Amino acid sequence: xxxxxxxxxxxxxxxxxxxxxxxxxxxxxxxxxxxxxxxxxxxxxxxxxxxxxxxxxxxxxxxxxxxxxxxxxxxxxxxxxxxxxxxxxxxxxxxxxxxxxxxxxxxxxxxxxxxxxxxxxxxxxxxxxxxxxxxxxxxxxxxxxxxxxxxxxxxxxxxxxxxxxxxxxxxxxxxxxxxxxxxxxxxxxxxxxxxxxxxxxxxxxxxxxxxxxxxxxxxxxxxxxxxxxxxxxxxxxxxxxxxxxxxxxxxxxxxxxxxxxxxxxxxxxxxxxxxxxxxxxxxxxxxxxxxxxxxxxxxxxxxxxxxxxxxxxxxxxxxxxxxxxxxxxxxxxxxx
Numbered sequence: 282x283x284x285x286x287x288x289x290x291x292x293x294x295x296x297x298x299x300x301x302x303x304x305x306x307x308x309x310x311x312x313x314x315x316x317x318x319x320x321x322x323x324x325x326x327x328x329x330x331x332x333x334x335x336x337x338x339x340x341x342x343x344x345x346x347x348x349x350x351x352x353x354x355x356x357x358x359x360x361x362x363x364x365x366x367x368x369x370x371x372x373x374x375x376x377x378x379x380x381x382x383x384x385x386x387x388x389x390x391x392x393x394x395x396x397x398x399x400x401x402x403x404x405x406x407x408x409x410x411x412x413x414x415x416x417x418x419x420x421x422x423x424x425x426x427x428x429x430x431x432x433x434x435x436x437x438x439x440x441x442x443x444x445x446x447x448x449x450x451x452x453x454x455x456x457x458x459x460x461x462x463x464x465x466x467x468x469x470x471x472x473x474x475x476x477x478x479x480x481x482x483x484x485x486x487x488x489x490x491x492x493x494x495x496x497x498x499x500x501x502x503x504x505x506x507x508x509x510x511x512x513x514x515x516x517x518x519x520x521x522x523x524x525x526x527x528x529x530x531x532x533x534x535x536x537x538x539x540x541x542x543x544x545x546x547x548x549x550x551x552x553x554x555x556x557x558x559x560x561x562x563x564x565x566x567x568x569x570x571x572x573x574x575x576x577x578x579x580x581x582x583x584x585x586x587x588x589x590x591x592x593x594x595x596x597x598x599x600x601x602x603x604x605x606x607x608x609x610x611x612x613x614x615x616x617x
Contacts, residue, residue, distance in 0.1 A: 289317030314594025364391025375525030503535035559588030
């Protein structure tokens with residue numbers, strides 16, 4: 282089985298219990314997660330050979346993060362050790378009309394201060410067929426962006442398929458800087474996920490007055506971006522928010538001049554964090570398995586939906602569970 286490599290930052294997530302607000306909290310639940318780590322864990326749960334690359338401090342907190350990845354079958358053998366600290370993010374879960382809130386504490390983290398020679402990409406990519414990263418990684422620091430560029434050059438030199446979830450985070454960098462850096466990286470990307478924000482596509486027209494996605498606008502955006510960057514595939518997650526607890530979730534996939542859409546699925550949210558990462562993992566898995574474009578999209582959206590039902594950052598579902606939902610078995614009945 283060919284290996285999928287993901288690269289990014291794993292952080293310590295601290296969240297008050299239940300729906301408590303930060304100012305109420307007397308304790309915090311500790312979980313380790315981050316976009317590319319979440320994708321790697323999801324792929325490992327699907328039975329894929331997933332390798333995760335990052336740098337963590339050489340102390341017990343760094344080791345705890347690595348242990349979490351190992352628990353779910355991710356290859357951690359090439360993770361670099363060193364640096365001052367593990368990044369932290371605080372999550373306050375929203376409810377009803379109150380939105381969720383994230384506070385970052387990730388400055389000077391181990392991966393933000395990593396050096397290029399911490400990573401031997403030719404060795405890391407041995408036996409790999411796919412490389413995945415997100416726009417969060419180059420946003421962490423200029424050093425992380427330079428290392429990401431090295432990885433992309435090495436991945437394309439070895440003929441790997443490269444996917445990127447743009448995953449814009451306004452708390453990490455400006456739209457202007459994100460657009461400049463990510464535009465340079467797009468020459469190496471085959472499959473681009475959620476690219477509208479940073480490339481000055483008309484985002485407002487992509488949502489209709491009833492908060493439903495506008496299919497024509499999404500298709501136009503995918504066509505424009507494919508012409509500009511030469512992507513083989515463009516994907517979007519689609520969302521209509523009724524409240525912090527209830528959303529409709531769907532997806533769009535563009536390839537070969539044709540756009541595919543799923544229906545919008547009603548989802549009651551247990552934990553929204555990692556839904557897009559579940560989508561990315563589902564898409565990667567489906568494409569490696571050789572699924573047709575429409576079927577790959579259905580699988581990715583089903584994975585996204587199921588992640589919303591699971592506490593924590595990870596989509597801890599099997600490929601069989603996702604396949605059942607993708608094929609229409611989504612009634613939540615007890616399995617006996």
